[in-house]
Amino acid sequence: MAKSYSCVLCNKTHLTVNNRRTIINEKLRDYLARTLKRNVENATVCLKCRAQVYRDMKTVMNSPQIRQGIATCQSNDDEDPDFLAEETLPSELFSPKSIQLNLSSTSKSHRRCTVCQKNSSNRHRQVVVPHEARTQAFIEKCIVIPANSRCCPNHLLGNYFTQESISKIPEVNSTTLFNRSDITELLNRVRGTLTLNVKLNFDCSHSLSEEDYQRLTGLTRNQFEAVANTVTDLRKSEIRSVKTCLAILLVKLRTGLSNIKKKMWYDCQ
Numbered sequence: 001m002a003k004s005y006s007c008v009l010c011n012k013t014h015l016t017v018n019n020r021r022t023i024i025n026e027k028l029r030d031y032l033a034r035t036l037k038r039n040v041e042n043a044t045v046c047l048k049c050r051a052q053v054y055r056d057m058k059t060v061m062n063s064p065q066i067r068q069g070i071a072t073c074q075s076n077d078d079e080d081p082d083f084l085a086e087e088t089l090p091s092e093l094f095s096p097k098s099i100q101l102n103l104s105s106t107s108k109s110h111r112r113c114t115v116c117q118k119n120s121s122n123r124h125r126q127v128v129v130p131h132e133a134r135t136q137a138f139i140e141k142c143i144v145i146p147a148n149s150r151c152c153p154n155h156l157l158g159n160y161f162t163q164e165s166i167s168k169i170p171e172v173n174s175t176t177l178f179n180r181s182d183i184t185e186l187l188n189r190v191r192g193t194l195t196l197n198v199k200l201n202f203d204c205s206h207s208l209s210e211e212d213y214q215r216l217t218g219l220t221r222n223q224f225e226a227v228a229n230t231v232t233d234l235r236k237s238e239i240r241s242v243k244t245c246l247a248i249l250l251v252k253l254r255t256g257l258s259n260i261k262k263k264m265w266y267d268c269q
């Protein structure tokens with residue numbers, strides 16, 4: 001029988017030649033060995049996980065703490081002759097998850113849906129929960145969804161959870177372990193959302209009150225969600241989501257504001 005290759009990260013089995021790589025790259029090997037706390041020599045990884053790991057490695061290297069770490073190393077160089085700049089990097093990179101906070105979180109499993117707990121399979125393909133949705137869950141439910149968690153695509157509308165899904169997300173752990181970069185990342189995501197919400201944002205439903213919805217669109221938040229869920233063909237673009245298009249249409253119908261006035265009005269918000 002032919003040997004079956006599986007991915008060290010997602011445990012996907014029967015990887016084809018085109019969908020697997022033997023872990024040869026030294027940086028990748030070290031990173032995975034440290035993350036998984038085992039030897040990964042000659043192990044295989046699927047292309048999706050490999051791409052994700054490279055992205056993670058890049059993010060960690062570009063994070064402000066690492067940059068600061070590098071800067072600190074350089075400034076400490078003269079005072080401490082035994083100080084090795086390179087040695088500081090790995091420990092910063094893999095700063096242990098030792099900060100326990102009383103914040104509930106979802107399961108760390110990458111194979112089960114964060115919302116309905118269904119297992120992923122060929123028939124039920126799951127997607128990585130977008131960071132916008134993770135931030136939404138934290139703001140609305142105070143629940144932490146670990147990076148790279150998966151969910152069924154139907155729980156999402158664009159990059160956010162639907163209101164129904166968000167109410168279903170189960171709290172699996174009552175406390176969460178963080179490392180320093182996790183906390184910085186969380187704060188940055190929340191900051192990002194707050195800056196976004198300076199403008200009217202129909203994509204993230206918590207940014208507008210029930211009253212805002214009714215005043216602007218004539219619909220309740222749930223009605224708006226329901227309509228948005230059924231819309232398949234609106235002129236959406238990179239910068240304008242289905243919900244934004246729908247909101248503009250409804251506001252226009254309700255107020256009779258011309259496009260130009262409306263643009264001025266949206267820009268003023």
Ligand SMILES: [Zn+2]
Binds near residue numbers: 010012047
């Ligand atoms: Zn994989």
Ligand SMILES: [Zn+2]
Binds near residue numbers: 113115116118151155
């Ligand atoms: Zn699901």
